[in-house]
Amino acid sequence: MSLIRNTLLVLTLAFASLSFAGVSLEWKEVGNGGKILLCDSTVQALDVYEAQVVYYLHPHPQSLTQVDNFSKLSIHDNFDLSLKTANKFLLRLKKRDADLWEKYSELLQRFRQESFFLTDRELAPTPDEDITQIPATCELRQLIVQRNPIYNGTRYVIDRKLWLRLPSEQQAAMIIHEIVYSEALERRKDLMSSRAVRRMTGLILSQELATLPQSMYEIVKKDL
Template identity: 30%
Template sequence: MKKLLLFSTILFAQTSWSTATEFGNGGNAVVCPYGEHEIVTAYDMNEVIFRYELLPSFPPMVSADCQNQRNGREICETGTDIARAILNRLALLDQDLMNDLLGKLDTFWSEAILVYGDLTPVNDSGLSFVPEGCSLKQLAIQQQPIFEQDSRYFISGSLWNKMDGQGKAVLILHEIIYRYALEHGAATKSSVPIRYFNSLLISDKLKEFTPKHYMKVYFQVFRINQEPER
């Protein structure tokens, strides 16, 4: 495990940067070869360490939380439980946001479907990077359901199954935070603000924030170009 962590750290040290401005709504994965296998990491996890220089702080979770998809399939994994524990970090600063996101988490798997095939790339990354020797792949796409049998979240099953519980939690958090932003009219053309807020949650950095500091960041992320309303 230590060798794998060291490999990942060295691998992400060399990067190529790019920018994108097209609007979209998707979550990415960084896929890196490791011998005969692949390391699949939710993109937000990379930014926690290599863009914002923070350390991920995950609660210990061992139980599997089982949820039902719209198609009746049961999904058992630890990502949902980890995401729930991380959202509880908002309790002292923003009960309203915490409760809203917990509600979205409760319905996540009833609105999600695993797709076994390549998802069409959504160019909403903004400033981003891909570690040398790795590739950026579409891990999830979120859309407003159009039809009765439609889903909100489409997740690449092949990539999802290669991720650990922490990586799955990071993706779930990304998607429900993005949904909150869209519902509240956040004026953003990329997922950069969403990934930043996710980084603050994942690293537990918010525990160092005063209420005033938190509200400033909140409006930067969710109320860009709008006057504070809270």
């Protein structure tokens, strides 16, 4: 009996050590997180910034739309609006890639019930960004962490305070980022970086989604 107890104790300590070291016991290699750039006068999704600065994509006019009195909405109405905005962006993908759009749409339909807003703590950064450049005056912050649900069905943990600082179109961008990431992880448990996820998200939010040659689109998709 003492041997069994000792073995269980060793296993328990081993799993605890993995948890404290930041190793996920659900998705195994990657932090699966969505990040934002917190600057002096702006807050935006890292995907949106990279789409324009790194990949030279042009934002779709819809992504520039401002919602009146958005800051006064309840968190429930705020989330609803962001989900609807994300759906509008994804509808543009349907003409380009109906099969992928269907997969993303299914994940979007479950996004609300699989999300949890964290109110009294900050999320620790995940080491998956593989970033080439950010503005010197901006800070990279963790907005969402994605995990494979174990107990209560929660997949997306969201920093409520940071979430409410984002305009609706940026919130929608973060939702799409997590959906693209989730679909990719269903196929590839070895996904080590979110760079390809951010590139696909940026493309979905851009004017170039409708005009990019099919051969180039396939390259972006293949990287996921």
